[in-house]
Amino acid sequence: MKKLLILMMGIFVLILGACSSNTSEANDQEEASSGSASGKAEVLFWHAMSGELETALNKLVDEFNASHDNIEVTAIFQGTYEEALTKLNTVAGTEDAPTIMQTFEVGTKYMIDTGHIQPVQKYIDEEDYDTSQWEENISNYYSVNGEQYSMPFNSSTPVLIYNKDAFEAAGLDPEKAPMTYSELQEAAAKLTTDDQYGFSILNYGWFFEELVAVQGGLFVNGENGREGQATEAVFNSEEGVNVFNLIHAMYEDGTFYNAGQNWDDMRAAFQSGRIAMYLDSSAGVKSMIDNSPFEVGVSYLPVPDDTERQGVIIGGASLWMASAAEEAEQQAAWEFMEYLATPDVQANWHVDTGYFAINPAAYEEEVVKEQWEQYPQLKVTVDQLKETKATTATQGALISVFPEARQKVVNAMESLYQGADPQEALDRAVEETNQALEVNAKKSGN
Amino acid sequence: MNLAQREPSPFKTYDEPERRRWMSSPFLAGMLFLLPSLVLFGVFLFYPMMRTIYLSLYLIDTQGEPLVFVGVENFINLFQSSSFQTSAKATGLFVLYTVPIGLILALVLALLANEKVKGIGFFRTMFSSTMGMSVAASSVIWMFMYNPSIGIMNRLLSGIGMSEVQWLLDPQFALMSVAAATIWMNTGFTFLILLGGLQNIDQQLYESARVAGVSDWYKLRKITLPMLSPTLFFVTVVSLINSFQTFGQIDILTKGGPMESTNVIVYSIYKDAFINYNVGSASAQAVLLFFCILIVTVLQFKLTERKVHYQ
Numbered sequence A: 001m002k003k004l005l006i007l008m009m010g011i012f013v014l015i016l017g018a019c020s021s022n023t024s025e026a027n028d029q030e031e032a033s034s035g036s037a038s039g040k041a042e043v044l045f046w047h048a049m050s051g052e053l054e055t056a057l058n059k060l061v062d063e064f065n066a067s068h069d070n071i072e073v074t075a076i077f078q079g080t081y082e083e084a085l086t087k088l089n090t091v092a093g094t095e096d097a098p099t100i101m102q103t104f105e106v107g108t109k110y111m112i113d114t115g116h117i118q119p120v121q122k123y124i125d126e127e128d129y130d131t132s133q134w135e136e137n138i139s140n141y142y143s144v145n146g147e148q149y150s151m152p153f154n155s156s157t158p159v160l161i162y163n164k165d166a167f168e169a170a171g172l173d174p175e176k177a178p179m180t181y182s183e184l185q186e187a188a189a190k191l192t193t194d195d196q197y198g199f200s201i202l203n204y205g206w207f208f209e210e211l212v213a214v215q216g217g218l219f220v221n222g223e224n225g226r227e228g229q230a231t232e233a234v235f236n237s238e239e240g241v242n243v244f245n246l247i248h249a250m251y252e253d254g255t256f257y258n259a260g261q262n263w264d265d266m267r268a269a270f271q272s273g274r275i276a277m278y279l280d281s282s283a284g285v286k287s288m289i290d291n292s293p294f295e296v297g298v299s300y301l302p303v304p305d306d307t308e309r310q311g312v313i314i315g316g317a318s319l320w321m322a323s324a325a326e327e328a329e330q331q332a333a334w335e336f337m338e339y340l341a342t343p344d345v346q347a348n349w350h351v352d353t354g355y356f357a358i359n360p361a362a363y364e365e366e367v368v369k370e371q372w373e374q375y376p377q378l379k380v381t382v383d384q385l386k387e388t389k390a391t392t393a394t395q396g397a398l399i400s401v402f403p404e405a406r407q408k409v410v411n412a413m414e415s416l417y418q419g420a421d422p423q424e425a426l427d428r429a430v431e432e433t434n435q436a437l438e439v440n441a442k443k444s445g446n
Numbered sequence B: 001m002n003l004a005q006r007e008p009s010p011f012k013t014y015d016e017p018e019r020r021r022w023m024s025s026p027f028l029a030g031m032l033f034l035l036p037s038l039v040l041f042g043v044f045l046f047y048p049m050m051r052t053i054y055l056s057l058y059l060i061d062t063q064g065e066p067l068v069f070v071g072v073e074n075f076i077n078l079f080q081s082s083s084f085q086t087s088a089k090a091t092g093l094f095v096l097y098t099v100p101i102g103l104i105l106a107l108v109l110a111l112l113a114n115e116k117v118k119g120i121g122f123f124r125t126m127f128s129s130t131m132g133m134s135v136a137a138s139s140v141i142w143m144f145m146y147n148p149s150i151g152i153m154n155r156l157l158s159g160i161g162m163s164e165v166q167w168l169l170d171p172q173f174a175l176m177s178v179a180a181a182t183i184w185m186n187t188g189f190t191f192l193i194l195l196g197g198l199q200n201i202d203q204q205l206y207e208s209a210r211v212a213g214v215s216d217w218y219k220l221r222k223i224t225l226p227m228l229s230p231t232l233f234f235v236t237v238v239s240l241i242n243s244f245q246t247f248g249q250i251d252i253l254t255k256g257g258p259m260e261s262t263n264v265i266v267y268s269i270y271k272d273a274f275i276n277y278n279v280g281s282a283s284a285q286a287v288l289l290f291f292c293i294l295i296v297t298v299l300q301f302k303l304t305e306r307k308v309h310y311q
Helices: A002-036 A052-067 A081-091 A105-114 A121-127 A164-169 A181-191 A205-213 A221-225 A238-253 A263-271 A282-291 A327-340 A343-353 A360-364 A366-374 A376-386 A402-416 A422-443 B017-024 B026-055 B073-080 B082-113 B120-132 B135-146 B152-159 B171-199 B203-212 B216-244 B248-253 B265-275 B279-307
Strands: A041-047 A071-077 A100-104 A151-156 A158-163 A197-200 A275-281 A296-299 A315-322 B058-060 B066-069
Touching: A041 A052, A041 A081, A041 A327, A052 A071, A052 A327, A052 A343, A071 A327, A081 A100, A081 A105, A081 B265, A100 A105, A100 A327, A105 A315, A105 A402, A121 A327, A151 A282, A151 A327, A158 A164, A158 A205, A158 A282, A158 A376, A164 A181, A164 A296, A181 A197, A181 A238, A181 A275, A197 A263, A205 A238, A205 A402, A238 A402, A238 A422, A263 A275, A263 A282, A275 A282, A282 A296, A282 A376, A296 A376, A315 A327, A327 A343, A343 A360, A343 A366, A360 A366, A366 A376, A402 A422, A402 B265, A422 B058, B026 B058, B026 B279, B058 B279, B073 B279, B082 B120, B082 B171, B082 B216, B082 B265, B120 B171, B135 B152, B135 B171, B135 B248, B171 B216, B171 B248, B203 B216, B216 B279, B248 B265, B265 B279
Parallel strands: A041 A071, A041 A100, A197 A275
Antiparallel strands: A100 A315, A151 A315, A158 A275, A158 A296, B058 B066
């Protein structure tokens, strides 16, 4: 009995000891590696790229490490953007925080508010880095009051994707995609048959934001939160109602298909011929062309009749630098970021993933030209972005409660399929977003 | 009081009286044995629970640090929010949809599988096989079945000439669809426990019943169910708690949509804490859920335990 007791206690002590010694060992290792490398700067890079995207990213990191003797970048996948951000929360501002953090576009305000980040503007100024080589419409999103906070990295925009074969079968010109709402409604009516719907939009807030921005509409006040703190949502404006009216009218006509909230479901519906036109991210274009059993066309977002097209907001993510990292590490991180922005790296990244090149010089590279010859549709996505006018509407909204605001918009979209009035549905979403903004303002003490 | 005086002490090799008294105190020895589990529970259950209650009384910044003590304001906000009311309703309905049907289904299967016929092992394995499936894997399978454009459910419906249903996209059907998937997932576990309970029933009782020549229905009501009642009670409590805490299938199948019709409280907590960074509100919901489950479980013990027949 006594022996058993002692044995158990012994095991327990061992377990506890093992736990703590593990961590101290790990620390030793870390110290050893950063010390022994003798001046080799370590850059910890957290990202949210999974699947093929991760493979492409790791390729870039390996090439960088091979060509830079004094820097070692370690890329670690941390789950989705949301998950990665949650993990960052627990270590932000400490030594364990990553030097570089990839965060999605709607997390921009959130990252700024954490106070644990070093705007890359510092290094741009120090090195006189020429930011004009970047695609202005992309870098604009991540610059606030003229200061570049994070380094744009993977960017995408929404496009209209359509089934060319279905267009032909319906007697429409497959080379002429609908550009306005009335053209869209007409085409959708012709495309709708017993087992095919004309058009669909994923129930996802991003598409609504884009359809509002393309008309020049704002999402929140304070010029989309770009000039001062946004205090109220304004997307129940005429532009927002236009979008909701369109969905409402098309759904009532039976030409609009409710594809739910799941990207894969919507893509499956398109590939199986259930829907003939839908909105997707430009990053999904290439695999859609590869995997569809019919000819796929790509076009610009539609606008209401007689409305001037303003262009699109970029989605995707950017890279943030931690302020807690040591000077040498930050310098190394900046070098890595600079490397990522070079034309040939961006060209490969664009070809491998379908994300935009943040450096338009990449489009002159041979790999890109070859790719575009093979997939002329990819060029459409780039053109749409190039033609975008730089306004606060297309710069995108800057609020920290973005994920919550999107949920409210999605609820409102879903209520349309239950016969809700477009204006009322939007008003409710705005009201709920305002509440979230108010709660958040209280938190940040403003 | 002192065990050592009445029985030969297990620790008699120690001579020092001090040590001996300490080691042989049954309370301390007991605590020592409990120490490992107490530490684990403390670190992973009690501390987080206390922390949740603490956080629910504060205004929390987006990084999860408490800022100002606000008392019950988080709770008041919740009770006033229509979103929370929808969540509470969805949770209640979900429990109602899943627990009774799941239990009855598992009981029927267990009664069937309790018969001693050739090849019964195959059926027992089949009926309990859903236990071997993770929630994630089975949710993905159900997602494909419910898919409105390529799923089997709609093919079956159109096969018998009915119009198609958007299972997970129609607020009227979404919660029921998730509930159906959940019942399927949970049946394996409930079935296995109930079957174990059935096998433990003394065969003599059935033999006496046979001698008395009573009907099968009578045997079920007067022998099987009373003798099974401790097991039934256990699975009811466990299923109910499980059902209140459903998360995985909601996350994969509907993400709380459409129109929050499947936004059960645990999912709402997750969304508030990890997507919207409203840790205060999420903690308050967690505390409410805790007390809700506590009350339901206590009520269950109070109301039904009298009817449970322990041998």
